[in-house]
Amino acid sequence: MSHVSNVPSLLDFLPLVPAQRPEAEALLSQFRSLSENQKGSTRGSVLAKIFPLVFGENAHVEESSTYEEHRTQPWSTNCWLTPKVITTPSATQEVAQILALVRFLGATFSIRGGGHLQNPGFTSNDGGVVISFSRFTQLDLSEDKTTVDVGLGLRWLEVYKGLEEHGLTVCGGRVPDVGVSGLLLGGGLSFQNSEHSLGCMNVVDYELVLADSTITHANASENPDLFWALKGGGSNFGIVTRIRMTTIPNRIWAEGRVYASAQNPDLIAALMTYHQLIEKDNKASLIWHTLNESTLLIFLYCAPVEKPAVFSPFYDLPFLMNAVPPACMTVYQMVQGVANILAKEPLCHDMRTTTTLPSQAVYLAAEKARLEQVAALSDLERADLTMVIQPMSSLSVKVAHERGGNPLGLQAANHQWFLVMADYANISDEERVRESVRKIVDAVEEAAKAEEGVYLPFKYSNYASRDQDPLASYGEDNLRKLKEIAARYDPEGVFQILQNGGWLLSTAGV
Structure with missing residues (x-):
C-alpha cells in the first residue's frame, strides 16, 4: 500500500501539523527498525503515544479521562475488553488514516458501530485499536426524499426519529439500540421483510475504506461484486463508512x-x-x-x-x-414503545x-x-x-x-x-x-x-x-465467491489477519 510503504509517505498521509512531525517520525522510524519480536513487545506503548499525537482528542488511551466511557459502550458487559486505544473519527478520510497507521504498526483492530454483537472480541479487543463510529451520526435525506444517507454511529431508534417528521422510514432494525452497520452487514431483519426483504436489500450504496486506505463505493454499477458481498458478508472487505438506503412510507x-x-x-x-x-x-x-x-x-x-x-x-x-x-x-412510535419495556x-x-x-x-x-x-x-x-x-x-x-x-x-x-x-x-x-x-x-x-x-x-x-x-451456512458456492471477492479487494488479507474478530472468511468453513 502506497500510504504505508515508508515512514515519509505515511506521515504525508496522516493529519499532522508541522510541529508534530518530528516526534511522529522518530516514533515510527524507531518502530520500523525493530525486529518482529521487539515490535511485539513495544507495539502497545507506541500505539498509546502515536495515536493521541496524530488524532488528538479523537484518540482515547487508557490514561485519558474519556477512555472508560468508550470502553464500556458495547451492549454486553462480557465484551468490555481493554484496547490500547479507542479512536472516534468524524470523517471517512480520518478512518482511512487510522487504518493506514494500524496497518503500518501491524496492530490488531476492531470496528465498532453500535457495539450490539454479544460475542467477545467482535467489537473490541485487548491491547489493540478500536475504530468506533460513535461520531458518525449524520442522517441526510436526499432532495427528492427517496434515499437517505445513514451514519454508522446511529442506533435504529435514532434513525426512525430523524425520519419521523418527513413521514418516512427505512427497512432497519427492530430493537431500539441496535446499531446500523452491524445489522445491515449481517443481512438485517426488519419489520418489512416480506414486502421489501431484508434491510441489506434496501441499501443502494456503500461508501467504504479498503485495506489500502482507498475510499470507494459499492453499488449496482460501481464494484457490483462488492455490493453483493456486503449484503451479509460482514466486515471482510473494508470499513463501511456510510450507507445509503431507500426510504419507504411510515404508516x-x-x-x-x-x-x-x-x-x-x-x-x-x-x-x-x-x-x-x-x-x-x-x-x-x-x-x-x-x-x-x-x-x-x-x-x-x-x-x-x-x-x-x-x-x-x-x-x-x-x-x-x-x-x-x-x-x-x-415505526418510530412502535420502536419507542418497545424501548420503554426493555x-x-x-x-x-x-x-x-x-x-x-x-x-x-x-x-x-x-x-x-x-x-x-x-x-x-x-x-x-x-x-x-x-x-x-x-x-x-x-x-x-x-x-x-x-x-x-x-x-x-x-x-x-x-x-x-x-x-x-x-x-x-x-x-x-x-x-x-x-x-x-x-x-x-x-x-x-x-x-x-x-x-x-x-x-x-x-x-x-x-x-x-x-x-x-x-x-x-451460506453454502459452498457463496462462501467461495465471498472469499474470491475479499481476496480481490484485500489481497494481503488485512481484514483477515489484523482484524480481531467478527465473522471472518479466513475461519469460515474451517
Missing part, C-alpha cells in the same frame, strides 16, 4: 400482547396457521418472544389497517395485557440460532427444552432465557432475488429463524448459561432433523454464537 398498525406461559401450546398452534397466511400477505410481521414467565408477541402490519386479518389466529386467545396498545402509528441495566448476553421450516413438533420441542433450562438455571442470581421465533415468508427471499440477491443462500420457502438469547448478571456463570442455550437449540435441531426436510443449514450471523459458523 403502520401495531400491537404488542403479553400472554401467560401456559398459553404457549395454543400460541404455537396459531403460529402454524399464521405461517400459511403470510404467503398471501406481504405486509405482516410477527416477532415472538417467550420469556422466563410469559410470552410477548409483537404484531406489525406495514399499512394503517386496523386489526389485519393475517393475525386473526391470535386475536381470540386470552392475554394478560397490552405491552403496545393496538393502534395505527409510525431492560436498561448492563448485563452479559449470549445468543444461539438455527433455522427450520414451520413445524409444530419443533416448536413444542423448543418449549419443552426451554422450560427444562429455565429450571436448571433457577439458582443463579439472574439468568433470563428468551426464545425468539421469527417467521419468514418465501416472499422475502423472492424480493431479494429480484433485487440482485445476496450471499445468504436462502431458499424461497416459508421458514423461521430461531434464536435463544440469554441475559445474565455474572460472567462467572457464563459456562452454565451458554450450555443451557446450546441445549435448547440442539433440541430444536434434533426435532427438525427427525422430520424430513424441516432442518435448514442457514445461521443468521447477527444471532450466531461465537462457536457457530454462519458464513459457511
Whole structure:
C-alpha cells in the first residue's frame, strides 16, 4: 500500500501539523527498525503515544479521562475488553488514516458501530485499536426524499426519529439500540421483510475504506461484486463508512400482547396457521418472544389497517395485557414503545440460532427444552432465557432475488429463524448459561432433523454464537465467491489477519 510503504509517505498521509512531525517520525522510524519480536513487545506503548499525537482528542488511551466511557459502550458487559486505544473519527478520510497507521504498526483492530454483537472480541479487543463510529451520526435525506444517507454511529431508534417528521422510514432494525452497520452487514431483519426483504436489500450504496486506505463505493454499477458481498458478508472487505438506503412510507398498525406461559401450546398452534397466511400477505410481521414467565408477541402490519386479518389466529386467545396498545402509528412510535419495556441495566448476553421450516413438533420441542433450562438455571442470581421465533415468508427471499440477491443462500420457502438469547448478571456463570442455550437449540435441531426436510443449514450471523459458523451456512458456492471477492479487494488479507474478530472468511468453513 502506497500510504504505508515508508515512514515519509505515511506521515504525508496522516493529519499532522508541522510541529508534530518530528516526534511522529522518530516514533515510527524507531518502530520500523525493530525486529518482529521487539515490535511485539513495544507495539502497545507506541500505539498509546502515536495515536493521541496524530488524532488528538479523537484518540482515547487508557490514561485519558474519556477512555472508560468508550470502553464500556458495547451492549454486553462480557465484551468490555481493554484496547490500547479507542479512536472516534468524524470523517471517512480520518478512518482511512487510522487504518493506514494500524496497518503500518501491524496492530490488531476492531470496528465498532453500535457495539450490539454479544460475542467477545467482535467489537473490541485487548491491547489493540478500536475504530468506533460513535461520531458518525449524520442522517441526510436526499432532495427528492427517496434515499437517505445513514451514519454508522446511529442506533435504529435514532434513525426512525430523524425520519419521523418527513413521514418516512427505512427497512432497519427492530430493537431500539441496535446499531446500523452491524445489522445491515449481517443481512438485517426488519419489520418489512416480506414486502421489501431484508434491510441489506434496501441499501443502494456503500461508501467504504479498503485495506489500502482507498475510499470507494459499492453499488449496482460501481464494484457490483462488492455490493453483493456486503449484503451479509460482514466486515471482510473494508470499513463501511456510510450507507445509503431507500426510504419507504411510515404508516403502520401495531400491537404488542403479553400472554401467560401456559398459553404457549395454543400460541404455537396459531403460529402454524399464521405461517400459511403470510404467503398471501406481504405486509405482516410477527416477532415472538417467550420469556422466563410469559410470552410477548409483537404484531406489525406495514399499512394503517386496523386489526389485519393475517393475525386473526391470535386475536381470540386470552392475554394478560397490552405491552403496545393496538393502534395505527409510525415505526418510530412502535420502536419507542418497545424501548420503554426493555431492560436498561448492563448485563452479559449470549445468543444461539438455527433455522427450520414451520413445524409444530419443533416448536413444542423448543418449549419443552426451554422450560427444562429455565429450571436448571433457577439458582443463579439472574439468568433470563428468551426464545425468539421469527417467521419468514418465501416472499422475502423472492424480493431479494429480484433485487440482485445476496450471499445468504436462502431458499424461497416459508421458514423461521430461531434464536435463544440469554441475559445474565455474572460472567462467572457464563459456562452454565451458554450450555443451557446450546441445549435448547440442539433440541430444536434434533426435532427438525427427525422430520424430513424441516432442518435448514442457514445461521443468521447477527444471532450466531461465537462457536457457530454462519458464513459457511451460506453454502459452498457463496462462501467461495465471498472469499474470491475479499481476496480481490484485500489481497494481503488485512481484514483477515489484523482484524480481531467478527465473522471472518479466513475461519469460515474451517
